[in-house]
Amino acid sequence: MNHLAEKYSEEIQAILAKYPADQKRSAVMPLLYLAQRESGYVTKTAMNEIAELLGITATEVASIVGFYSLYYDKPAGKYRIQVCTDLPCALRGAEEFLEKLCENLGIRVGETTPDGMVTVEHVMCLAACDKAPMFQVQSGEGLSYHENQTVESAMALIQSLKKGASHSNKDGHP
Amino acid sequence: MAKQVTLTIDGKQVTVPEGTLIVDAAKKAGIDVPVFCYHPKMEPVGMCRMCLVEIGRPVIDRATGQVVKEADGSPKVQFGPKLETACTTPVSEGMVVVGASEKVKAGREDILEFLLTSHPLDCPICDKGGECPLQDLTMGFGPGESRFIFDEKMRMDKHVPLGELIYLDRERCIQCGRCVRFQSEIADDPVIGFYQRGRSLEIVTFSEPGFDSYFSGNTTDICPVGALTTADFRFGARPWELNNAASICSQCPVGCNITFNTRREARSGGRMVIKRVMPRQNEAVNEIWICDKGRFAYHFTEGGGSGNSERLTQPLVRKNGELAPVSWDEALQVVAERFRQAGSGLLTLAGGRLSNEDLFNLRQLTQGLGGQTALYTQMAGGDLVAQVGVGQGTNFADMGAGSAILVVASDLHEEAPIWYLRIKQAVERGAMLIVAGARPTRLEKYAAHVVRYPYGSEAAAILAMLNSLSAKRPNLPEPVQALARSPELQAAAKAFAGAQNGLVLYGSEGLGLEGSQALAQACANLLISTNHIGRANNGLIAVWQRANEQGAWDMGFRPRTDLAEAMKSARVLYVVAADPAGDDPSMAEAGEFLVVQELFLTDTAKLADVVLPVEAYTEREGSFTSGERRVQRFYPAVPEPAGLKADFAVTGQIGQLLGLDLEARFASKVMLRIASQIADYAGLDYVRLAEVVEQWPIVGRGDVYYGGTSYENSQGLGVQLAPAAQRGAAVPLAWPEFASQSHSQQASAEGLLAAPINRLLDRGQTVWPSTLLHSRIPQPYVALNPADAAVLRIPSGAMLQVTLNGTARLAAAHLDENVPQGVVLVPRSMGLPIFGPAPVEIRRAEVVSA
Amino acid sequence: MSEYLLLRHRQIPDIGNLTVYRQNEGFQAFHKAVTSMKPEEVTEVVKASGLRGRGGAGFPTGLKWSFIDKNKWPHYVVANADESEPGTFKDREIMENNPFQFLEGVMLCAYAIQANVAYIYLRGEFWQIAAHLDRKIAELHSAGLLGDNLFGTGYSLRLYTHLGAGAYICGEETAMLESLEGKLGQPRLRPPFPPSFGLYGMPTVVNNVETLTNVPLIIEKGAAWYRGYGTEKSAGVKIFSLSGCVNKPGNYELPLGTTFRELIYEHGGGIPGGRQIKAIMPAGASSSLIVANEQALDTPMDYESVPAVGAQLGSASVIIIDESVDIPWLINKTIHFFKHESCGKCTPCREGSYWMMHLTERIDKGKATWKDVELLKDVATQIRGKCLCALGEFSIEAVLSGIDRFRQDFEARVGAREMIETQP
């Protein structure tokens, strides 16, 4: 049984409609996002289901998961806080920001808070270099940018997330 | 013919067809451009950057379009600022390629130094040592030393099983992608791939089971390092300790050319043993590939004469009800005496894994005594193949646009994987494929037309095609008429008839002897009527169940539909390379006296009065005739085991005892007799069979970096026979009798018909001894449609009692929507007694708790 | 700046609203093109305007469109919204705030090459922007500006967004096409180039978001008008993404040919804390380091002048480095980026970036000797000219220019090591 196909049949139809009928493979990336929404990472079952939907092999699907850094093959915290520490941001204090944030959370970069809510990671440039320090939050509800941050504002956001608030801006417009 | 282009490579003038890549042009000129990712059988990708060369191109005057000349009149050549990759650049007129400069040398050193930064340099314990492109090219083109700090090398897993057959050493992998590209481009089994990116790239498989492909072993030949190795050979031996012997794969009718690598081994008592099977190049047969069955299923040949395998070691004669060892002299005397007494009461039953020489002697002996011969098989039509078989010079590699290939009643991926692969490639070159079958098979993916018929209507479907072209036979039976109305079938027929070349491969899925003979006749009629006979790349190919069934037909053997009765009424039964009792217990009631000539103590042998042990084909020489009617020679790979004889020799000696003029010593001399007595084989001898011509791409010759470790063919490409049609014989149409075995008449009371299918990896005697393959061989099973299963309340995977031909056996239920309703698919050689379509009864087996 | 051509929302805040956009000549160019111009005429106008690609390579846009193979159909447009070069954040501002002008550019390009489908490939992190564009595209359908039989001409066009998933290499156009086909984002061999062998093997034009956003005004107001901006060889305006050690980082839309000095000191408000400017990276992390002397500051930012001071204009992501920054630290940053983003397809980049990373790390930590610095230079030089795509070649720019032009910083680092070693 194809769980993904059943649960998201409409979304899947809409995704497939974007690409020529004989090029279904193009839909692998959007379908992986769909699968990741489910469990925060892409399970082997999901890979098999996507492979079945697209008529390709599970290995071909897995290769995509492995190549792109926004797909995960392992679970982590409910929210992934990804701080940009690339050159332009680093020139504006992003590394100290990340360090302090981790100190505040009592974890090291790459780790998850004991309550399983937050994983902090560093990432490459997110095209927000003029608004450093900044980070993105990734979770089942999507991905959002948080710019011109201080450790205080970031902690406040994390607190609200832990209380169940949404992190994406209301209209989805960043 | 393509336009020719002349260029200069390292001072040498080379003329090659337009479109040739520099790397290949150089190879043809005997100049080595080192490559890792490039492989002459695959599209270039330019990944490894090892093949760097300097390229100069003549300067063209924009105004005149003429080549600008230097003062001395030579063309002015301009070199680019960068080194370029020879593997991705096609040649052009007047191009000047330099591979021997300091700049190029430095560039290649740079690349090798990069590759070695992550390589573990564990060559002393590497299976590839001695035949490793990385090692060779490092010696030839590498830097003296590495400046990379050893401790900073990436540590990765070294023993990763990609399934049970192939192992991966992640540290040794140089990310050339050859294996991944082979699996997707050539095999179309993209079950291994890259994971991660950059320096973290690694090969993975996510298939169930891992690396699930019948072609997986080929990746170990083309992997340019010791990253991929077979579970069979891993740590088995060092390549330079190995001897090699040319042979032919005995597993299917394709006749892949192979090389057995052997070594004298202390742990086998100092005897020569086979360490691995490698492909041997024959561009007209298997190119440089073999399937995993051919690579791994050779173990049945092991242990001849040693007493520590299942192999028979000495002649046995039944004394006081028990089989007791006796001398050869005694055994042969007993047999000769019995044969003499039997005279015309002798029935010789032979199997299709025997060589031509064996079969010829068997026929001579039997005929000399006035006895009868029979071929033990479930498929017929070899006489028609001899008439309208493919013409001399047939080569799938030459088929492309203009060629039509029709495959009927065969799941080629399972039955003859290399033909599957080559037909797929022909389609990619533009050939038109028609697949006619009762259920979907993998090959259909490439088909331009699919003709679907119900089991039992195989010949009818082909006749319907013919009928739709020209209503030759007005009174066709109803099933044919119904099929003939299908627009898809009509389109397929039209396309086939209109093609310049037409080729038909027919198999035995769903068929027994009568059905396959009818099908062969129908196919022959189609070929004759559409004028697709007597020429290269036209004609009929039988997808036999055993390697040399065509040879058996050519030697005069024929199957008989009344075999069971004939066996019972024979005074003496001489069974060679066949196990009827093992296949069907009802065949166990043999005649008065039973002589079995075998490798193993089969169920039939256990019943015998005399058992004669023989050599495996790896222990002797001989020849096979492939499905494409190519006669090919195999050579002994290991020395003759003491106490065993070749089949032809045993038969020959029996014959001599009976005063018949039979050759009993040299296979080559038997071949001379074949050539003098069998018209199609006229002019053949072992020398001709050993002839070779240069093949492209060049493989072997110590250039393993280029084509991989496939062996060069220096021991013979074989000779393709001309069918009667090509020799000018008239080939009349004949109309098969329609037993009109429509489904309903054959089905059981429950309305179920068992249809036999063929699987690559089965439980047959020449596969099962290779324990490595067990994980890939399913438990005995039958497949049925979920709708039928629902009616019978059979859940998927349930254990069933399957009653066929009066014998009940246990088998698991596989539910598969592709199985037509009312049909139960029963795989051959999987422990269920199936020979042709037959009524079947199935019910859930009582679950006996242990 | 008197009038914005691209960042028009800075003057017309609601231009992201379809009605407002249309009140400001929006979609007049598209209407004009589809109803009264031949496709080739559109290409000709773009050619005449002198517009060059804003994605980095500066290839003449109209010329690229004219290369489209007319013997193979269908054709595709793929808008490159991957924007992943460190220091680049201009396409994002356009798509967030002036989306219709960008979409109209895509549509004009599609009409010019007679494509009926165009994809917008956005980096995966632009998840919300993709959703935003999807809504705008839906509005265009409702308004009859997308769909079948547009303006009764029989021409039909559909736009789709497609999200990447975190891979800088997918900004490289052939890797992007592979990615869009559902494969690993690894570059293809070129030639053939996308206009003859692109998406699904079909003729395809790939253009950057900013490039395409220029097109509506060019068609509307004419090539000559556009040439009124910028220089002879670098016509038009450019968005400079200014980042790093500068008081007012951000996007600045200026004519090509504006000097670094004007950008940094007039618009960017100079260097924080009154510190000295030390170096400029005009093309993001892929850039060579320019020594920020007076001559460099007075260099006009256009496709011809920047190479004269030893760098490229690229996508004009100008990263400012001041005297407080150590160059060994900086190249360690850039090499980590390239090591992380190397797709791994070709040997020099895959192995070289990994090797360089070990060296830059050691140098940055003060654990290296001068030999390591020389080895780093050797390794970088070994990579040069041998890679399959430009990423590998980009990776060595900062390294080689850094060691050459800021040698003293490296000497100091190596010195630091000697000091550590001599400590008791």
Ligand SMILES: Cc1cc2nc3c(=O)[nH]c(=O)nc-3n(C[C@H](O)[C@H](O)[C@H](O)COP(=O)(O)O)c2cc1C
């Ligand atoms: C490694 C690499 C990354 C690139 N990233 C981008 C990018 O993020 N956005 C972009 O528009 N072009 C990028 N390019 C350039 C594209 O390959 C291509 O030249 C461009 O999209 C063409 O559009 P244009 O002519 O409008 O500039 C990149 C090139 C390379 C080699």
Ligand code: SF4
């Ligand atoms: S395993 Fe071998 S063939 Fe496959 S990528 Fe690695 S080195 Fe190449």
Ligand code: SF4
């Ligand atoms: S240069 Fe780097 S990114 Fe480009 S193909 Fe090679 S490995 Fe991939």
Ligand code: FES
């Ligand atoms: S460097 Fe952080 S967003 Fe660009």
Ligand code: FES
């Ligand atoms: S790049 Fe030419 S052989 Fe690998």
